[in-house]
Amino acid sequence: MSETVRRRGRIGYLLLVPALLWLGLFFVVPLYSLVATSLFNADGSDLRGYQMSWAWGNYTDALDAYWQPLLRSLGYGAVATLLCLVLGYVLAYAIAFKSGRWKNLMLVLVIAPFFTSFLIRTLSWKLILADDGLVVNTLQLLHVLGSDGRLLATPVAVIAGLTYNFLPFMVLPLFASLDKIDHRLIEASSDLYANPFVGFFKVTWPLSLPGVVSGTLLTFIPAAGDFINVQLLGSPNQRMVGSVIQSLFTDANDYPAAAALSMILMVLIVAMVLVYVRRAGTEDLL
Amino acid sequence: MTGRWLRERIVLFLGLVVLLYTFVPIAVVILMSFNDPASRNVYRFDGFTLDNWANPCVDPSMCSALGRSVEIGLLATLAATVLGTLAAFALVRHDFVGRSATNLLIFLPMAAPEIVMGSSLLALFVAAGFSGQLGFWTILIAHIMFCLSFVVVTVRARLAGMDDNLEQAAMDLYATPAQTFWRVTFPLVFPGILGAALLSFSLSFDDFIITNLNAGQTTTFPMYVWGVAQRGVPMQVNVIGTLMFAISIVIVVSGELNNRRRTRSLTR
Amino acid sequence: MSQVVEQGSTAGEGEVHSGLRLRSVTKSFAAFTAVDDLDLDVPSGSFFALLGPSGCGKTTTLRMVAGLETPTSGTITLSGQDITYAKPYQRPVNTVFQSYALFPHLDIFENVAFGLRRRKRPDVKKQVEEMLELVELGSQAHKKPAQLSGGQQQRVALARALINKPEVLLLDEPLGALDLKLRRSMQIELKRIQTDVGLTFIHVTHDQEEAMTMADTVAVMNQGVIEQLGAPAELYENPHSTFVANFLGQSNLIEGAVTGRASDVVSVDMHGIGVSVPAERCHAGGDKGWVGIRPEKVLIGEEGEALDAPGNTIPGGVVTDVSFYGVSTQYLVRMPWGQELQVFEQNTGRRRLFRTGDRVELSWRPEYAFLLDHSQDASAGSQRVAE
Numbered sequence: 001m002s003e004t005v006r007r008r009g010r011i012g013y014l015l016l017v018p019a020l021l022w023l024g025l026f027f028v029v030p031l032y033s034l035v036a037t038s039l040f041n042a043d044g045s046d047l048r049g050y051q052m053s054w055a056w057g058n059y060t061d062a063l064d065a066y067w068q069p070l071l072r073s074l075g076y077g078a079v080a081t082l083l084c085l086v087l088g089y090v091l092a093y094a095i096a097f098k099s100g101r102w103k104n105l106m107l108v109l110v111i112a113p114f115f116t117s118f119l120i121r122t123l124s125w126k127l128i129l130a131d132d133g134l135v136v137n138t139l140q141l142l143h144v145l146g147s148d149g150r151l152l153a154t155p156v157a158v159i160a161g162l163t164y165n166f167l168p169f170m171v172l173p174l175f176a177s178l179d180k181i182d183h184r185l186i187e188a189s190s191d192l193y194a195n196p197f198v199g200f201f202k203v204t205w206p207l208s209l210p211g212v213v214s215g216t217l218l219t220f221i222p223a224a225g226d227f228i229n230v231q232l233l234g235s236p237n238q239r240m241v242g243s244v245i246q247s248l249f250t251d252a253n254d255y256p257a258a259a260a261l262s263m264i265l266m267v268l269i270v271a272m273v274l275v276y277v278r279r280a281g282t283e284d285l286l
Numbered sequence: 287m288t289g290r291w292l293r294e295r296i297v298l299f300l301g302l303v304v305l306l307y308t309f310v311p312i313a314v315v316i317l318m319s320f321n322d323p324a325s326r327n328v329y330r331f332d333g334f335t336l337d338n339w340a341n342p343c344v345d346p347s348m349c350s351a352l353g354r355s356v357e358i359g360l361l362a363t364l365a366a367t368v369l370g371t372l373a374a375f376a377l378v379r380h381d382f383v384g385r386s387a388t389n390l391l392i393f394l395p396m397a398a399p400e401i402v403m404g405s406s407l408l409a410l411f412v413a414a415g416f417s418g419q420l421g422f423w424t425i426l427i428a429h430i431m432f433c434l435s436f437v438v439v440t441v442r443a444r445l446a447g448m449d450d451n452l453e454q455a456a457m458d459l460y461a462t463p464a465q466t467f468w469r470v471t472f473p474l475v476f477p478g479i480l481g482a483a484l485l486s487f488s489l490s491f492d493d494f495i496i497t498n499l500n501a502g503q504t505t506t507f508p509m510y511v512w513g514v515a516q517r518g519v520p521m522q523v524n525v526i527g528t529l530m531f532a533i534s535i536v537i538v539v540s541g542e543l544n545n546r547r548r549t550r551s552l553t554r
Numbered sequence: 555m556s557q558v559v560e561q562g563s564t565a566g567e568g569e570v571h572s573g574l575r576l577r578s579v580t581k582s583f584a585a586f587t588a589v590d591d592l593d594l595d596v597p598s599g600s601f602f603a604l605l606g607p608s609g610c611g612k613t614t615t616l617r618m619v620a621g622l623e624t625p626t627s628g629t630i631t632l633s634g635q636d637i638t639y640a641k642p643y644q645r646p647v648n649t650v651f652q653s654y655a656l657f658p659h660l661d662i663f664e665n666v667a668f669g670l671r672r673r674k675r676p677d678v679k680k681q682v683e684e685m686l687e688l689v690e691l692g693s694q695a696h697k698k699p700a701q702l703s704g705g706q707q708q709r710v711a712l713a714r715a716l717i718n719k720p721e722v723l724l725l726d727e728p729l730g731a732l733d734l735k736l737r738r739s740m741q742i743e744l745k746r747i748q749t750d751v752g753l754t755f756i757h758v759t760h761d762q763e764e765a766m767t768m769a770d771t772v773a774v775m776n777q778g779v780i781e782q783l784g785a786p787a788e789l790y791e792n793p794h795s796t797f798v799a800n801f802l803g804q805s806n807l808i809e810g811a812v813t814g815r816a817s818d819v820v821s822v823d824m825h826g827i828g829v830s831v832p833a834e835r836c837h838a839g840g841d842k843g844w845v846g847i848r849p850e851k852v853l854i855g856e857e858g859e860a861l862d863a864p865g866n867t868i869p870g871g872v873v874t875d876v877s878f879y880g881v882s883t884q885y886l887v888r889m890p891w892g893q894e895l896q897v898f899e900q901n902t903g904r905r906r907l908f909r910t911g912d913r914v915e916l917s918w919r920p921e922y923a924f925l926l927d928h929s930q931d932a933s934a935g936s937q938r939v940a941e
Contacts, residue, residue, distance in 0.1 A: 012380025019373035019434055020388065026431040027395050030406035037409040087304050094301020104545065106305065108538045113308045115488050115534030116315065119511040120527035123519060124311030127318070167308060217397070225399030228494060232515055242401045242495070249405055249499055255412060262405040269399060451655035454622050457642040458649045459669035459714065469668075473659045 038259035058260040066244050066261055073241040074268065076155065077224030080162035081170075084219045085212065087163070088170035092211075093204075095171075096178035107175065114168050122161055122232045129157050129233065153235035161229035169218040177211025178204070213280045221269055241265055312531055319524035338521040345520050351510035352526060355491050358422070358506065362429035363486040369430070370437025371479055377438070378445040395435045403432065404496035411500065420502030428496050433486035440485060444478025484537065572633055573598040573754060574619065574722050579628030581614050588614040590778035592628070596756060596771075598721070601748050603757045603769030607801070607935070611778040612758045616724050619756065620649045632721055643672070648715035649724040653731070654707050656699035662686070662710055663695040669718040685717045688747065705736045712744070716751065725757040729764065741768055762802050766790065774798050776935065790848075794837045796926050799846050801935035806852065806895045807844040807926065820925060825891040829866035835924040842928040849896040851922040854885060854914050867917040871895070873908045883907060887914060 041053040063070075095106045113121070129135055129151040139145040151157045181204065189199040227242030241261065248258035322335035343349040377388070395403065407428050411417060416424065452474065456466040494508040501509060511523055576594040580587065589611040596602045604612040617623040619630060621642035630638045637645045648669070656665050666682045675681070686692045689709040691702075699707055708728060715723055725744075729737045745768050748755050759765050765772050766786035773783040774797070782794045793799040796807060810822035810829070820836045822829050824845055831845065838844070857869060874894060875886035885897040885908060895916065899905070908914060 009380070012376045012382045015372040015376035015380065016382065016388065019369040019438065020391065022369060022431060022434060023391050023395065026407060026410075026427055027403070028391070030403070030410040033410040033413045034402070034406035037413065087307075090297065091301045091304040094298045094304075098295070098298035098301065104542055105539075106301075108542050109305060110308070112535055112538055113312050113531070115492075115538075116312060116527050116531040117508060117511065118492050119494060119508050119515070120315055120523060120530075121311045123511070123515055123523075124314040124318075126515075127314055128310065164308070164311070221397060221399055225401040226495075227401070228512075242399075245401050245405055246495070246499065249408060255409065258405060259409055262402050265399065266402045449653065449655060451651050451653055452657060454642070455649070455651055455655035455657070456668070458620055458622070458647075459718065460643045460672040461668070462643055462672075465672060470657060 034259050034262055037255050038263050040256045040259075055256065058256045059264065062257050062260040062264060065257075066241065069239045069241045069244050070261075070264065070268070072238065073224045073265070074272070076159055076162060076230075076238075076240060077220050080159050080166065080223045081216050081220040083159070083163040084167050084170040085216060088167055088174050088215060089208075089212075091167075092171050092174035092178055095175055096181075097183070110168055110171050110175075118165060119228060119232075122165065122228055125157070125161050125164065126152065126232055129160070152233060153237070155234070155238055157233040158230050158238050158240075161233045162223045162226060165226075165229065166219045166223050169222070170215040173215040173218060174208065174211040177208045181207045209280065213277065217273060217276075221273070224269060225265065315524050315527040315531070318521060319528045321521050321524070323521060338525050342522050342525050344522055347505070348507075348510055348514075348520065348522060348526075351505045352507045354422070354504065355507035358426055358429060359487045359491040361426055362433055362490040363483050365426075365430045366433035366437050366486045367479060367483045370434050370482060371441050371475075373434075374438050374441035374445055377442055392435050392438050395432055396439070400432075400493075400495040404428070404499035407431075407496065408499045418502075420500055421504040424500045424502070425497050425504060425506065428500050429490040429493065432493070432496060433489050436485050436489065437482040440482035441475065441478045444475050444481075448474055488534070573600070574756070575631045576615070576619075577629050577631075579615070579618065579625045579630065581611075581618060581623060582626045587778055589618070589625075592778070592780065594773065594780065594783075596722070596754060598633075598754050599752055600771055601745070601755045601757065601769045603759060603765035603772045604775055605759055605762060605765040605772055605801075606775035607760055610775045612760075612775045613726060615775070616649070616726055616756065616758045619722065620647055620724055621645050622649075646718075646721045647724060648718050648720040649726060650708075650711045650715050650728045652727045654699075654711040654728075656707055656710055656714070658699055661696050661698055662691060662702070665699065665710055666714045666717055668714060673718075681717060685713045688716075688750075689713045704732055705740060708732065708740060709743075712747070716747070716753070719751075720753065722754045722756060725755060727759055728757075729759075729761075737764070744768065766802070774801060776801075791922075792835055792924060793846070793926070795934070796844060796846075796930040796932055797935035799924070799926065799935070800933065804849055804896060804936075805846045806849060807846050807932045808889075808893065808895070809928070809932075810843055810845045810925075812838070812841050812843060812925075819920075822925065824868070825889070827866075827868050829868075829923065830920045831923045831925045832921055835921075838925050838927045840928055844926040844928060844930070844932055846924045846926055847918050847922060849884070850882075850898040850900075852895065852897045852916050852918050854887065854897045854899060854908065854916055857913055857915050859915070866920055866923065867915060869915040871914045871916055873910050873912045873914055876908065876910055878907075887916060889916075 038058055039054050039056065040058075041055055091110065095103055095110070099106050127133065131150050131152060136145060136149070136151055139151075140147055140149060145151075151160075185203055185207070186199055189203045190196070194202060224240075225242050227240055227246055230238050230240045231243055245258050245261050245265070248254045248261065252258075317331060319338055320334050320336065321331050322333040322337065324332040373392075376382070377385075382388075407424075408420075411420060411424055448471075452470055453466050456470045457463075461469060492508060493506075494512060497506055498509055498512070505513070507526070511519075514520060514523065574594075574596040576592055579589060579592045579594075581589040592611075592615065594615075604615060606612045614623060618625050621637070621640055621644075625638060628638070629636055632645070632647070637647075657668070660668070663682055663686070666685055667678050670678045670681060683692065683695075686695055689712060691706060691709055691713070694702060694706065699710065702710065708731075711728065728744075729740050732740060741764060744755075757765070757769060766789075770785065771783065772786050772789055774781045774789065776797050782789055782798045789798060790802050793802065793805070796805075799805040799807065808824050810824040812820060813823045813828070814821040815833070818833050820831045820833055822831060822843065822845055829845060836843075854871075868889065870890040871887040873885055874888045877884040880901070882898050882900050885899070886894045887897055888894050897916065
């Protein structure tokens with residue numbers, strides 16, 4: 001009979017208002033500014049000022065000029081997410097079902113490396129994948145790579161970096177889902193003549209779907225918007241939309257184009273997420 | 287027999303391989319912190335030295351960037367933790383109109399791509415005429431914004447998981463509402479608040495994408511690393527990386543050992 | 555509720571009552587009325603049980619006494635003082651919570667000392683040590699609650715409430731989380747402590763056996779009202795409603811028509827067989843009613859066998875089920891009108907066991923039978939096992 005009683009009254013609002021105000025002012029209002037900026041006249045500049053000219057042309061111009069990085073971002077993001085799912089599932093499954101009393105320690109170890117600077121870790125990969133490094137030399141020896149083949153400045157390096165950097169975003173939700181599964185269900189399925197593979201695909205996998213959906217979203221969204229990996233591990237040939245937006249803002253000072261591209265990225269991501277969530281049948285996640 | 291032994295452990299083994307893989311770059315960072323580079327432009331291990339550790343601030347701009355990141359991290363953590371904790375209490379303990387809209391507003395910043403959040407904040411600052419004043423304060427504003435949601439979610443989970451009979455028991459045992467809060471509620475929620483603060487600090491300290499767009503001429507530690515990555519990375523950067531790793535390992539492992547000690551005395 | 559006024563109140567209206575008194579207390583949550591116009595008197599020093607199925611309003615009643623809920627209407631007085639709207643920390647009432655609600659961040663000593671410290675009482679250390687001795691936990695003082703077993707936690711919760719010497723101690727299903735064996739020993743323990751300290755205990759439970767073995771007065775609650783209140787034996791032997799008859803133990807309820815009312819006996823025609831019920835055990839006014847008889851009061855015998863039960867004899871039964879329990883045997887007997895009656899027979903060894911299909915006749919002494927209102931549902935209260 002002890003239901004949480006939520007008190008009505010002014011205090012609740014007083015507690016909530018500072019945080020909401022902050023998010024409103026510095027998250028919602030900026031989104032509005034972004035939309036507005038994306039419609040400013042393209043020939044303005046920071047010095048001369050901009051006018052709101054409902055310049056929808058900014059969008060078509062941005063798409064014309066940058067459709068390649070845009071598509072590449074979504075593609076690299078998707079491949080990295082898929083790789084994260086495979087690696088992350090193995091790791092999360094091992095922690096949830098096979099780690100015994102080391103469960104918490106392993107979980108802690110999953111997170112620990114990611115408290116070390118993102119940039120420093122990515123620089124590490126640059127060294128590991130370097131042209132005369134161990135990895136490249138081994139692959140050359142095995143003739144996977146040609147004698148002048150390289151990894152840096154290729155899509156492989158960029159996707160490897162993305163996969164590495166966003167792995168915990170996949171592992172943690174997967175683990176949360178898997179850990180909730182009652183082990184007796186899996187035993188029951190084997191009692192009902194399911195071999196381990198059938199048992200996995202008929203019982204474990206469907207029950208872990210909420211974790212799969214939230215893990216893939218949490219991985220895909222930052223991976224598609226990232227530009228650190230492509231900048232440090234790739235080359236201009238692998239330019240992703242994040243780097244375009246950032247250089248349009250900071251180097252070219254072409255705010256309307258940058259804002260338009262930003263909006264396009266966001267709309268694309270939101271659309272993909274909605275379609276994906278609907279198909280996966282887990283709308284209640286949002 | 288060995289086949290069976292192997293089959294039962296193959297998943298654990300593969301999992302450990304994946305876990306090991308996440309530590310490879312860390313190992314390189316630690317190794318390189320002892321590197322004695324032959325040239326600034328070639329990034330490889332040339333020889334062992336303790337010089338990097340003895341003189342971390344050879345490049346003073348690195349240490350000032352580091353100091354600035356710590357400062358921003360602490361301030362952002364403080365503000366986000368206070369605001370987020372208050373909001374979490376409101377969400378769990380109070381009733382108000384617009385609950386689902388509020389939940390959405392708190393969820394969105396965690397799901398939005400950083401580049402979009404960063405560029406929209408910049409668009410706002412430019413539109414408001416602050417493009418000349420970008421720097422410490424604009425970075426701080428941005429960091430508080432993106433840490434806030436994580437604090438709310440973390441503290442809310444802790445609060446929601448708390449047995450509300452405990453507070454009723456305190457009231458039943460002659461504790462006034464204020465005493466109930468400080469003697470029972472706060473001590474029990476504190477681990478959640480501490481966890482949220484640690485998360486905030488590491489998010490703030492490590493952020494590059496949003497910071498870079500709104501920093502103006504100010505340089506934080508990740509921005510410094512970004513800058514030198516294009517030229518040549520001083521080995522002292524790896525010293526800082528190693529230190530960050532060591533500190534976080536000490537924090538999480540000591541927390542874990544603490545848990546373990548508690549559970550062990552439970553089963554005794 | 556009229557029953558309550560008849561039986562419950564010993565002190566007349568207006569006089570200062572030394573115990574706890576509830577008058578016309580109602581508690582509604584939105585559309586649902588949890589407690590409906592309740593009158594209740596708990597004399598001080600008694601061990602009082604509020605018994606009922608979950609959702610009957612017993613916990614809400616307890617929480618209103620504790621101050622954790624405010625009544626929608628009505629008054630609650632304690633030793634003559636109105637405490638209806640007093641805050642929980644302002645009333646001399648303490649609670650042992652169902653989940654114990656021990657503070658996980660404080661050790662056992664500090665949990666027990668909590669109430670004393672809040673009221674700035676002297677000699678905290680001595681009192682806590684004494685209290686921990688009373689509940690036999692002296693050696694555990696510096697452990698955290700999570701390090702104790704369920705039974706030990708239960709005793710800490712009890713000690714934490716008792717040490718404040720409340721005028722009324724409320725126990726909200728305090729033994730619900732314990733296994734059966736521990737439950738039995740804790741029941742004896744609780745009873746011993748109550749006798750030692752002499753406080754008023756109000757014990758909320760859905761376990762009829764627990765209520766009957768521990769309490770000196772039991773109030774059976776159903777759907778927000780008290781169905782019947784009295785000493786356990788009185789409730790069991792002379793239930794006033796079908797709910798009480800079924801909820802406390804088991805009853806056979808047989809439809810019958812009242813054929814005559816004398817000053818001390820009521821005659822009932824039960825499917826063509828005349829039986830009689832003592833007038834003081836008759837709780838039905840109309841010309842129809844439910845004749846009730848407890849299964850262990852029914853004797854079973856072969857057709858024509860002379861049984862030691864002058865009075866009501868019903869021939870024509872057929873045994874449909876036999877369950878052997880060791881100390882007793884339980885029969886189901888199908889009667890000529892199609893109803894199956896339960897019979898418990900002690901295995902004294904003097905009588906033979908019947909087998910399924912045997913033709914038998916049943917009988918009982920008239921003084922054991924009771925008559926209940928026909929408008930009540932004959933199966934009310936019998937689903938409690940499903941909880």
